[in-house]
Amino acid sequence: MRVASAVTVSTLPRGADLAYEPKFDGHRMVVFVREEGVLLQARSGRIVTAAFPDLAGAARRLPAGTVLDGEVVVWRGGRTDFAAVQRRAAATPSRAPALARALPASYAAFDLLAEGGEDLRPLAYRERRARLEALVGPLGPPLQPVPMTRDAQEALTWFGTLHSIGVEGLVIKRVDQAYRGGGRAWRKLRHTTxxxxxxxxxxxxxxxxxxxxxxxxxxxxxxxxxxxxxxxxxxxxxxxxxxxxxxxxxxxxxxxxxxxxxxxxxxxxxxxxxxxxxxxxxxxxxxxxxxxxxx
Known part of the structure; x- marks a missing residue:
């Protein structure tokens, strides 16, 4: 599945039709929950299920026909550690269980692409978000919805305070927008050069x-x-x-x-x-x- 992406902006867009999410510094991952098991796909299309047995196990709590888009992160010392995520993603099947115990992964889900086998990508973001919160919100770590706000001022507060824990910026989405795999319909505001x-x-x-x-x-x-x-x-x-x-x-x-x-x-x-x-x-x-x- 081709994922949606974002273009970089230099200032925070504002508008009543916008939603703001923190941008975690991790690995993009699509989670497919099927009757025959869980499949984890990296952004490149590579299947990485064997490298993340902890997330695959947690995703089995979701009903078959669920597809999530999100970011995998590893928390160390109170902040995200991108190098640790890289180690997890590159793990061989024999090394993956030990790394999962030493460097447990978390999954920040920011979109629900299918539920019960129904393709939700044509729906507006606001509808997909509501269904994401209802489905994934009750589960708790390591699977959880990424935070979201419609308040630009709150988003700016996140931007100014969450950098210390490894949040690299914000992703901005229109609430009436469908999910466009392979397109750059979202916007991102980053701290770094x-x-x-x-x-x-x-x-x-x-x-x-x-x-x-x-x-x-x-x-x-x-x-x-x-x-x-x-x-x-x-x-x-x-x-x-x-x-x-x-x-x-x-x-x-x-x-x-x-x-x-x-x-x-x-x-x-x-x-x-x-x-x-x-x-x-x-x-x-x-x-x-x-x-x-x-x-």
Whole structure:
């Protein structure tokens, strides 16, 4: 199933026809509850049921014919931990149960796409939201509806206070809008200077790069990212497999100066966050898969 997405805005939209939700920093996941069992699908379309046995087990409390859209997060020390979610998503079936015990996942459901086998996507968001709260609200953790408000001032309060627990911004939706899979009908307001950058190379071993070399939209000079967490290193190795080009380049790494790197063929994009300190560091948040780059 292709999921709906959002375009970035720089100021908070206001209007009587809008709803506001906190944007958690996690992994997008669609939950299918069927007579024969639960199926968990990542945004890319990859089936990740085996990596999240705790969420699959919790979803069995829902009636067959339910389809949810939402975000998986892992809470550590009172805030969400994106690197921990990456570890969970990359877990092998043999490692997944132990990781589920060490890093239990939570699922913030923000849309109900089907109930009792009925396709709810053509309905207005306000109707889907009411049915989501009625269905998922009574369950409690680890499955719960994401908070929502129609009050712009309350949304701004969330924006100003929830950043410390890992909420990266707000998602804004029209209450009369149907669910448009594959479209960018929603809007998002983020705290960070996050954006996309072209991946032009990597440092370290090809199978598990230590860092990525990136070209930012406003600067043609390649820069070296901050060190990748383990799950991103493994994913980068898979995504860049077979894309290494001959030769060697040099790029600037914060605090290290010029370092050597291996170039890769064009076509891979990463979502990155640029720091605003005296020596800015570029942190890779996630690699963009081809499906995520479609308009």
């Amino acid at each position: 996050a954006g996309d950058a072209a991946v032009t190379g990597y440092t370290g071993p090809a199978a598990r790069p230590s860092a990525l070399v990136l070209t930012l939209p406003d600067d043609d000079t390649p820069v070296v990212s901050a060190p990748l967490p383990p799950a991103l290193r493994a994913q980068a190795g898979r995504v860049l497999a077979g894309r290494t080009r001959a030769g060697e380049g040099t790029a600037t790494a914060a605090g290290l100066g010029e370092v050597a790197y291996r170039p890769v063929a064009a076509g891979t994009t990463a979502e990155v966050e640029r720091g605003t300190t005296r020596h800015p560091v570029v942190t890779v948040l996630r690699l963009r898969l081809p499906e995520e780059l479609e308009p």
